[in-house]
Amino acid sequence: MSARLSRRTVTIPLGMAVASALAFLPNVASATEAAPQVSAAKSATADGDALSYVVNVRPGHSSASVQKAIAKAGGSVVVAYDQIGVIVVHSSKADFAKNIRKDKGVESAGATRTAPLSPQSTTEMWAPEVLTGAELEAATAASADEQEPLQGLQWDLPMIKADKAHQITLGSSKVTVGVIDTGVDDTHPDLAANFDRKASVNCVSGKPNTADGAWRPNAGESPHGTHVAGEIAAAKNGIGMVGVAPGVKVSGIKVSTPEGWFYTEAVVCGFIWAAEHGVDITNNSYYTDPWNFNCKDDPDQKALVEAVSRATKYAEKKGTVNVAAAGNDNWDLGGKTILDPGSPNDSTPGDRVIDPKKCLDIPAMLPGTVTVSSVGAKGIKSSFSNYGQNVVDIAAPGGDSTSYQRPDAPATSGLILGTLPGGQYGYMAGTSMASPHVAAVAALIKSTHPKAKPGQIKSLLTKGADKTACTTPYDINGDGQIDAVCKGGKGQNSFYGAGIANALNAVKK
Numbered sequence: 316m317s318a319r320l321s322r323r324t325v326t327i328p329l330g331m332a333v334a335s336a337l338a339f340l341p342n343v344a345s346a347t348e349a350a351p352q353v354s355a356a357k358s359a360t361a362d363g364d365a366l367s368y369v370v371n372v373r374p375g376h377s378s379a380s381v382q383k384a385i386a387k388a389g390g391s392v393v394v395a396y397d398q399i400g401v402i403v404v405h406s407s408k409a410d411f412a413k414n415i416r417k418d419k420g421v422e423s424a425g426a427t428r429t430a431p432l433s434p435q436s437t438t439e440m441w442a443p444e445v446l447t448g449a450e451l452e453a454a455t456a457a458s459a460d461e462q463e464p465l466q467g468l469q470w471d472l473p474m475i476k477a478d479k480a481h482q483i484t485l486g487s488s489k490v491t492v493g494v495i496d497t498g499v500d501d502t503h504p505d506l507a508a509n510f511d512r513k514a515s516v517n518c519v520s521g522k523p524n525t526a527d528g529a530w531r532p533n534a535g536e537s538p539h540g541t542h543v544a545g546e547i548a549a550a551k552n553g554i555g556m557v558g559v560a561p562g563v564k565v566s567g568i569k570v571s572t573p574e575g576w577f578y579t580e581a582v583v584c585g586f587i588w589a590a591e592h593g594v595d596i597t598n599n600s601y602y603t604d605p606w607n608f609n610c611k612d613d614p615d616q617k618a619l620v621e622a623v624s625r626a627t628k629y630a631e632k633k634g635t636v637n638v639a640a641a642g643n644d645n646w647d648l649g650g651k652t653i654l655d656p657g658s659p660n661d662s663t664p665g666d667r668v669i670d671p672k673k674c675l676d677i678p679a680m681l682p683g684t685v686t687v688s689s690v691g692a693k694g695i696k697s698s699f700s701n702y703g704q705n706v707v708d709i710a711a712p713g714g715d716s717t718s719y720q721r722p723d724a725p726a727t728s729g730l731i732l733g734t735l736p737g738g739q740y741g742y743m744a745g746t747s748m749a750s751p752h753v754a755a756v757a758a759l760i761k762s763t764h765p766k767a768k769p770g771q772i773k774s775l776l777t778k779g780a781d782k783t784a785c786t787t788p789y790d791i792n793g794d795g796q797i798d799a800v801c802k803g804g805k806g807q808n809s810f811y812g813a814g815i816a817n818a819l820n821a822v823k824k
Contacts, residue, residue, distance in 0.1 A: 323600045323601055323602065323640045323642060323643060323745050323746055323747035324539055324600065324643070324743055324744070324745035324747035324748070364407060364409065364431045365405055365406065365407040365431055365432045366405070366406065366407075366411075366426045366427075366428060366431060366432065367393075367403065367404070367405055367426065367427045367428060367432060367521070367578065367580055368390065368403070368404040368405070368406060368411065368412060368415075368424060368425060368426050368427060368618075369401055369402070369403060369404070369424065369425060369427055369579055369580060369583070369618055369619065369622040370385060370390075370401070370402040370404055370415055370421055370423075370424040370618075371400060371401055371402075371421065371422045371423045371424065371618055371621045371622055371625070372400035372401070372402065372420055372421065372422065373400075373419070373420050373421060373422040374400065374422070376419070376420035377420060378395055378397045378400060378402065380420050381402065381418060381420040381421060382395060382402065384415060384418040384420065384421070385402065385404055385415060388406070388408065388411055388414045388415045388418075389406050389407070389408035389411055389414075390404040390405065390406035390408070390411055390415065391404065391405050391406065392404055393405055393520065393521050393522055393580070394521055394522040394584070396583065396584075396587055396626075398587065398629055399583075399587070399625040399626060399628075399629045400422075400625065401583055401622045401625055401626070403521040403522070403580040403583070403584075405432065412424050412425055412426060412614070412615065412618075416614065422621065423614065423617050423618040423621050424614075424618050425613075425614055425615030425616065425617065425618030425619055426615050427578045427579040427580055427619060428576075428578055428604070428605055428659075428661055429605055429659040429661055429662040430605075430661045430662045443538060443542065443733075443735060443741035443742060443743045444728070444730065444741055444742040444743075445735065445739055445740070445741040446465075446732075446739070446740045446741055446742075451464075451465070451740070454467055454468050454725070457725045462557075463549075463551060463552075463553065463554070463555060463556055463557040464553070464554070464555060464556075465555050465556040465732060465740060466478075466556060466557055467725040467726065468556075468725070468726050468727065468728070468732050469556060469557070469726070469732050470692050470712075470722035470723065470726040471692075471711075471712035471714075471731055471732075471752065472557070472559065474690075474692075474694065474712050474815070475559070475711065475712065475752060475756065475815065475816050475817055475818050476817055476818050476819035476820075477559045477755075477818040477819075479818075479819045480759060480818040480819045480821065480822045481551065481557070481561070483819075483822045483823065484562065484759070484762060484763070484822050485551055485560070485561045485562030485563075486548075486560035486561065486562035486563040486755075486758055486759050486762040487562060487563060487761075487762035487765070488509075488562060488563065488564060489762075489765065490560075490563040490564065490595050490596075490758050490761045490762050490765075491511045491514050491563065491564040491565065491566055491593060491594050491595055491596075492547050492548065492560070492563060492564070492565050492566070492594070492595065492596045492597070492598060492754050492755065492758050493514060493565075493566045493568045493585075493588075493589040493594035493596070493597045493598070493635075494540050494543050494544045494547070494565055494566065494567055494568060494597075494598050494751075495568045495570055495582070495585040495586070495589070495597050495598065495599050495601075496539055496540030496543055496544075496567070496568070496569070496570065496571065496598070496600060496601065497532055497536060497537040497538075497539045497540040497569065497571045497575065498517075498530055498531050498532035498533075498536065498540045498541070498567055498569040498571075499515070499530055499531065499532075499540045499541050499544045499565065499566075499567030499569075500531055500532060500538075500541045500734075500735075500736040500737070501515070501530070501531065501567060502531075502738075503541065503545070503734050503735075503736070503737075503738055504552075504554050504555070504738055505545060505549040505550055505552070505554055505555045505556060505734050506541070506544055506545060506548070506549065506550070506565065506734055508550045508552065509548045509549075509550050509558075509561070509562075509563065509564050509565055510564065510565060510566070510567075511564040511565065511566040512566075513566075513592065513593075514564075514566035514568075514588075514589070514592040514593055514594050515530040515566040515567045515568065516529065516530060516567075516568055516569070516584075516585075516588050516592075517529035517530055517569045518568060518569060518570045518581045518582075518584035518585045518588060519569060519570060519571065519572055519581050520580070520581070521578075521580030521581055521583065521584050522584065523584060523588055529569065530566075530567035530568065530569045531567065531569075531736075532569075532736055533573065535573070536573050537571070537575055538735045538736050538741075539600070539743075539747065540567060540569070541733075541734055541735055541736050542733035542734060542735060542741070542743050542748070543598060543600055543733070543747065543748070543750075543751045544565045544567070544734065544751075545558060545733040545734025545735075545740075546558060546559065546731065546733050546748060546751040546752060546755065547559060547560060547563070547565055547598065547751045547754055547755040547758070548560055548561055548562075548563050548564065548565045548755065548758075549561060549733075549734055555734070555740055556732055556733070556734070556740060558755060559751075559752055559755030559756060559759070559818055560755040560756070560758045560759050560762070560818075562762070563755070563758045563759075563762060566589075566592075566594060568585045568588055568589060568594075568597075570582055570584070570585045570601075571601070576604045576605070576661060577601045577602070577603055577604050578603070578604055578605075579603055579619045579622055579623060582603050582623055582626070582677075582678070583622050583623060583625075583626040585597075585626075586623075586626035586627055586629065586630045586635075586637070587626055587629065587630070589630055589635055590629055590630040590632075590633040590634075590635055591633065594630075594635055595634065595635060595636065595758065595761050596635065596636045596637075596638060596754050596757045596758050596761065597630065597635055597636070597637045597638065597754070598638050598639075598750055598751045598754035599637060599638065599639040599640065599678050599679070599684075599750065600639075600640045600745075600746070600747035600748075600750045600751065601640070601747075602642060602676050602677065602678075602679065603619065603623060603677045603678065604659075604660060604661060605658065605659035605660045605661040605662070606619070606658045606659055606660075607655045607657055607658045607660070607676065608653070608655055608658070608669045608671065608674035608675060608676050609674060609675055609676075609677055610669060610673060610674035611673055611674070611675075612673070616674075619677070620675055620677060620681075623677045623678055623681065624677075624681055624682075627678055627681050627683060627684060628683065631683050631769050634768065634769060635769065636685065636757050636761075636769045636772050636773060637678065637683065637684045637685065638684070638685045638687060638750055638751075638753050638754040638757060639678050639679040639684045639685065639686055639687065639750060640679060640687055640689075640713075640745070640746035640747050640749060640750040641679055641686050641687055641688045641689070641700060641701040641702070641703075641706070641707055641746045641749075642676060642679065642700075642701040642746055643689075643699040643700065643701065643745050643746055643747075644699070644701055645698065645699055645700065645701065645702075645798065645799055646671075646701045646702075646703075647671075647701075647702060647703055647799070647800075647809065648671050648676065648680065648701050648702065648703030648706040648707070649671065649702075649703030649704040649705055649706045649802075649809055650671065650703070651670065652668050652669065652670060652671075653668070653669055653671055654666060654667075654668055655667050655668070655669050655674075671703070671706075680706060683769075685708050685709065685753060685757070685773055685776065686706055686707050686708050686709075686812075687707070687708070687709055687710065687711055687746060687749045687750045687752075687753045688700045688701065688702050688707045688709075688710045688711075688713075688746060688749065688810060688811065688812065689710065689711070689712070689713025689714070689715075689744075689745065689746045689748070689749035690710050690711065690712055690713065690715075690749070690811070690815060691712075691713075691714060691715030691716075691719060691720030691729055692712075692714070692715065692717075692720040692721060692722035692723075692726070692729045693720040693721075694783070694815065695715075695720060695786050695789075695791070696710070696786060696789065696791075696799070696801075696810045696811070697713050697714065697715040697720075697744070697745075697746075697749075698715055698716060698719055698791040698792065698798065699715075699744075699745065699746075700713065700746055700749070701746065702799060702801070702809045702810050703809050704802045704803055704808065704809040706809075707809060707810070707811070707812040708773075708777060708812045708813060709753055709776060709777055709780050709811075709812045709813050709814065709815075709816055710749065710780075710783065710810070710811040710812060710814065710815050710816070711749040711750070711752035711753045711756075711815060711816045712731060712748070712749060712752055712815075713731065713744060713745055713746050713747070713748040713749030713750075713752075714728075714729055714730040714731040714742070714743070714744030714745070714748055715729050715730075715744065715791075716729060717729035717730070719791050719792060728742050729744070730742035730743060730744040730748075731743060731744055731748040733748070752816055753776070753816050755818070756776060756779075756816045756817070756818050756821045757772055757773075757776055757821075759818055759821040759822050760772050760775050760776060760779075760821045760822075762822070763821065763822050775821070775824065776816070776821070777812070777813035777814075778813070778824075779816075779817050779820030779821055779824055780812075780813045780814030780815060780816055780817055780820075781814045781815045781816075781817050782805050782806035782813070782814040783805065783806075783808075783810075783811040783814045783815050784804070784805040784808070785801035785802070785803065785804075785805075785808050785809075785810060785811075786801055786810060787800075787801055789801060789810075
């Protein structure tokens with residue numbers, strides 16, 4: 316598995332012991348001195364190193380005139396999103412960003428990556444823990460009446476009362492959740508009936524590719540998006556597992572390269588596509604590469620924040636609720652400083668100490684986004700989950716090491732069951748798995764209140780959550796050392812936000 320995906324998803328290779336989950340847990344470090352900031356623009360030291368850029372048009376100025384300036388500065392326009400004044404550009408000019416920022420019609424501009432553009436190729440990924448034939452048979456034999464064959468393994472459903480919500484409604488087929496991710500295998504037997512093809516697309520280049528099946532992961536690519544889609548809307552059809560909202564639709568909005576990079580131009584494309592193709596909820600279980608945090612005092616990173624912010628605001632204005640994973644580094648996103656050891660992650664990362672109030676993890680920390688932390692099978696913050704007062708809005712099951720939080724029988728794994736490409740099922744864990752639970756609950760709210768606006772849906776989501784007090788002291792591995800400090804009271808704190816998502820309240824209130 317690529318290192319960048321692990322910041323949202325913790326996966327277990329087939330055949331490894333459960334204890335191996337510990338290898339993916341964050342190694343918390345501290346630093347007293349920040350390393351020099353690395354600017355994306357510095358990576359292209361000479362003409363000929365092609366980079367991708369976003370150019371943000373200043374409000375009140377003409378996109379057409381800016382495009383002329385782009386050409387003059389040595390750039391070629393890939394696509395212009397005039398709805399939000401964001402232009403995706405390729406250029407091999409080392410000083411392109413510096414020069415285009417001088418144009419009076421440009422508010423900001425920056426490189427979206429630090430490595431030159433190159434042909435895409437597949438790489439080996441860590442595989443999820445795939446259910447074996449024997450495990451499938453055992454789970455099916457142990458399943459209760461009126462349950463899906465694998466539902467007994469889904470401890471996450473009763474935790475958020477999704478099983479009880481299903482007795483009232485499965486959700487509306489008029490509601491679509493867009494999975495902005497690595498692609499969705501819509502041929503999976505538990506997803507095919509609920510897949511919205513018209514709302515699906517490949518946005519990897521920054522420009523929509525609507526070719527049939529372009530939204531699917533190719534062989535060797537991450538199963539991440541397919542797993543997320545199953546958590547949301549695996550059908551209640553007597554096959555396999557069941558999603559939190561098995562009556563709603565899901566669409567695949569593919570934004571990651573085969574290597575697992577989620578670049579700004581693709582993310583912007585994804586949000587614009589969702590906004591204009593009837594997507595009611597987006598799930599965002601990723602962070603925008605190559606910076607763990609985008610600092611507004613850096614001209615490149617500032618432009619990336621601006622571009623994605625414009626896209627998410629546009630989507631919400633069009634009626635879309637955006638839900639995002641908080642991340643897997645056990646970082647306090649509401650704290651004073653964070654040691655970021657992995658930026659930029661597509662070239663040569665270096666240590667830097669950032670202020671999370673000025674440097675944002677996008678889209679999770681953008682205003683208006685529903686930010687989700689993860690809990691394990693005992694309802695305690697997952698060992699890896701980021702947290703933060705006034706950052707985390709709500710919590711949901713994302714799994715944890717089974718040795719830390721073991722579920723009640725018949726479930727055997729502390730991870731989250733989901734669909735995998737090729738008709739398979741398997742376990743994954745991370746805030747990547749928590750976020751789709753919340754997206755699905757939001758979809759149930761939209762199903763129950765079809766005329767509800769994004770603000771109303773978000774309000775019902777947090778008001779309906781099960782208020783959860785701080786876990787104090789938080790020593791998840793029992794070694795006598797405090798692993799994180801929770802701040803706030805029951806119903807509004809840094810670990811769980813408003814509480815743990817509740818699907819039953821979503822369909823009753």
